[in-house]
Amino acid sequence: MSDDNQASTAASGGCPFSHSQGVGEFADAFATVRSQQGTMDIDDQNDPVKMVLGLKSVRKAAHNWKTFQSGAIPGRIVVPSEVAIRTIRQLPFELDPPMHGDFRALLEPWFKRPLEPAYQDKLITTIHRLLDNVQNKEVDAVSDIALVLQSQALTTLLNVPFAESDTWISWGTHVFRSEDNPLDADKANILYDYLDEQINRARKTPSDDVYSLLCSAEVAGKKLTHDEIKGIMVLTFAGGRDTVINMLTNTLAYFADYPNTLALLRDKPEFITSAVEELVRYFSPLTHMGRVATQATEVEGQAVDQDSRISLCWASANRDERVFENPNEVDVTRKMNPHVGFGFGIHTCLGAHHARTLLRLWIQALIERIDMISVGDFEENVEVWAGESDTVERKVGFHALNLTLKSIADKQ
Amino acid sequence: MTQIIFITADEQEHVLEADSGSLMELAVANNIAGIDGDCGGVCSCATCHVHIAPEDKARVGEASEIEADMLELAENVTENSRLCCQIAISDKLEGIRVTVAEG
Ligand code: HEM
Ligand code: FES
Numbered sequence: 001m002s003d004d005n006q007a008s009t010a011a012s013g014g015c016p017f018s019h020s021q022g023v024g025e026f027a028d029a030f031a032t033v034r035s036q037q038g039t040m041d042i043d044d045q046n047d048p049v050k051m052v053l054g055l056k057s058v059r060k061a062a063h064n065w066k067t068f069q070s071g072a073i074p075g076r077i078v079v080p081s082e083v084a085i086r087t088i089r090q091l092p093f094e095l096d097p098p099m100h101g102d103f104r105a106l107l108e109p110w111f112k113r114p115l116e117p118a119y120q121d122k123l124i125t126t127i128h129r130l131l132d133n134v135q136n137k138e139v140d141a142v143s144d145i146a147l148v149l150q151s152q153a154l155t156t157l158l159n160v161p162f163a164e165s166d167t168w169i170s171w172g173t174h175v176f177r178s179e180d181n182p183l184d185a186d187k188a189n190i191l192y193d194y195l196d197e198q199i200n201r202a203r204k205t206p207s208d209d210v211y212s213l214l215c216s217a218e219v220a221g222k223k224l225t226h227d228e229i230k231g232i233m234v235l236t237f238a239g240g241r242d243t244v245i246n247m248l249t250n251t252l253a254y255f256a257d258y259p260n261t262l263a264l265l266r267d268k269p270e271f272i273t274s275a276v277e278e279l280v281r282y283f284s285p286l287t288h289m290g291r292v293a294t295q296a297t298e299v300e301g302q303a304v305d306q307d308s309r310i311s312l313c314w315a316s317a318n319r320d321e322r323v324f325e326n327p328n329e330v331d332v333t334r335k336m337n338p339h340v341g342f343g344f345g346i347h348t349c350l351g352a353h354h355a356r357t358l359l360r361l362w363i364q365a366l367i368e369r370i371d372m373i374s375v376g377d378f379e380e381n382v383e384v385w386a387g388e389s390d391t392v393e394r395k396v397g398f399h400a401l402n403l404t405l406k407s408i409a410d411k412q
Numbered sequence: 413m414t415q416i417i418f419i420t421a422d423e424q425e426h427v428l429e430a431d432s433g434s435l436m437e438l439a440v441a442n443n444i445a446g447i448d449g450d451c452g453g454v455c456s457c458a459t460c461h462v463h464i465a466p467e468d469k470a471r472v473g474e475a476s477e478i479e480a481d482m483l484e485l486a487e488n489v490t491e492n493s494r495l496c497c498q499i500a501i502s503d504k505l506e507g508i509r510v511t512v513a514e515g
Contacts, residue, residue: 056481063485273452323478336478337454345485348457352450 023375023401024257026250026283028328029394030316038300039310042387044080049309051288051385052299055320055340058312061291061299062345068291068310070347071096077290079311085188091231093239093347100346102219107232110213111350114157114357122156123358127365135369136410138376141401146248147173149362150241157354158210158236167194168237173245173399195233199226210236240351243285246381246397247359250283254330255366256373256403261332266367275332276359281339282330284315287383287394289343314340315394371411376402414501417509418444418462425509435510436460436497446512453497458482461513463492471504487515 033040034053042049052058061068074089075082089095092103113119130149139145151165158164171190202211214229224232255262265272288311296306304310318339319327342349349355379399385392413429418439420426430438439447439460448459455478464472472494475483479498483489493513499505 059481059485274454277451277454277456323481335454336476337451338456338478338482339454340456356450 022257024254028319051311051313053316055317058317072292090235114353135405135407146245150244246285280341281318287315288313371408419511435499458486460497462496463511
């Protein structure tokens with residue numbers, strides 16, 4: 001254990017020659033516990049969680065939705081638990097089959113739109129306008145780039161006016177979780193009030209946005225209730241916010257530290273697709289997600305009581321040395337990459353098409369326009385997962401990352 | 413050019429041709445229903461699942477351990493299952509018929 005137990009560490013300057021200290025370095029926080037125990041027990045509001053750490057065990061448990069369910073009381077499969085602060089069920093996330101499949105079937109066509117050229121053209125325009133604004137000066141990658149791009153791109157996914165992104169950006173990066181208390185219910189109310197307004201508006205004056213689709217849709221022969229629509233939309237905002245912000249920020253940190261990788265992709269853009277998968281594996285923007293055992297069972301040879309919680313630790317699984325060669329190195333040309341960064345099984349990320357497309361187009365724009373990235377002051381975002389016998393600190397992203405994107409055009 | 417025939421869930425035959433890349437890339441480029449190729453071919457999504465006829469298994473070759481582990485938990489898996497992003501197109505495959513797996 002390092003002597004630094006804080007939830008964030010501030011530092012200054014990224015030294016390009018000492019990668020072990022670099023901003024682009026994301027250590028395998030779970031390495032020791034994974035190889036010694038396979039699981040890790042952590043405390044959470046008197047409802048402990050057994051984190052499952054190995055890739056094969058994570059996949060098996062994710063596959064086994066009958067024994068490890070998502071449809072527990074709302075908030076319980078999230079760690080830290082949100083049971084005390086939320087009654088709305090997030091959909092399709094907190095459902096089991098067959099209802100889960102009914103909601104997925106409704107949502108899937110909409111969430112596949114990122115594969116369409118017209119959708120991608122919109123994102124490309126958004127990305128280039130943002131780069132015009134931020135290049136060649138020192139900015140904060142989190143609040144000036146990632147939050148802005150995440151919000152603006154989400155307008156395309158939801159098919160709402162671009163100007164809505166101004167509202168979402170004004171909420172800041174901590175809208176759904178207050179900085180002092182991650183379980184502060186008031187923060188979530190900003191989003192709930194906003195969604196109530198949007199859903200009511202769409203009922204009165206339908207358009208071709210996502211709210212209108214949900215207001216007119218039926219699942220299993222019934223119109224959706226207000227709370228069901230809200231449960232879908234909350235997830236779209238909450239699940240796609242920190243994850244995408246970390247993915248975009250960490251990618252900039254990585255390229256700042258490893259300019260050769262940016263150069264390699266510039267020479268060989270055919271590797272952008274595998275680079276996207278590799279960066280999602282390496283960063284694993286969502287550390288883990290819980291499940292509730294519907295019966296007494298076991299994982300990794302250890303007993304799991306009925307009605308107790310486990311979590312599927314995507315971040316640990318993605319560094320499993322039994323599966324990945326050189327798991328702690330980013331190899332953007334990696335051919336075999338069976339990562340679980342977007343989950344596994346029936347609940348795999350519904351926003352993955354959007355996230356993958358956004359990262360691909362973002363890297364494409366960077367290789368076209370950006371020569372190098374220099375880093376100033378930064379503050380890392382370090383999660384702490386603690387139990388009686390083990391404590392693990394995981395860098396998941398940054399609270400702030402000052403940097404300058406130096407354009408190719410400016411160099412010439 | 414190597415001829416590859418995909419059989420989709422509606423029992424339609426799609427006759428395609430290519431001389432490089434993977435079966436998944438060929439299928440995606442031609443919008444073959446049921447082959448999505450979400451992960452771009454790095455063996456992490458299993459949205460490229462096909463069945464190979466027993467008599468063709470020898471010329472297609474064996475799945476790697478990583479692919480076999482993925483297939484173990486896929487829907488509608490049989491001993492003829494493969495993830496077709498892991499199958500490279502070559503003249504060895506001339507005229508092969510592969511069936512898109514359901515689910
Ligand atoms: C890099 C960015 C992202 C990562 C790493 C990520 C990761 C994940 C993971 C690991 C799961 C599985 C959870 C489980 O098994 O319980 C998941 C589910 C989900 N994600 Fe994402 N996500 C990302 C972006 C997004 C975006 C942009 C959206 C939408 C705007 C989104 C919406 C969802 C939804 C709706 C689910 C639940 C699917 C279901 O239960 O069937 N995600 N995500
Ligand atoms: S395309 Fe993803 S596993 Fe084959």
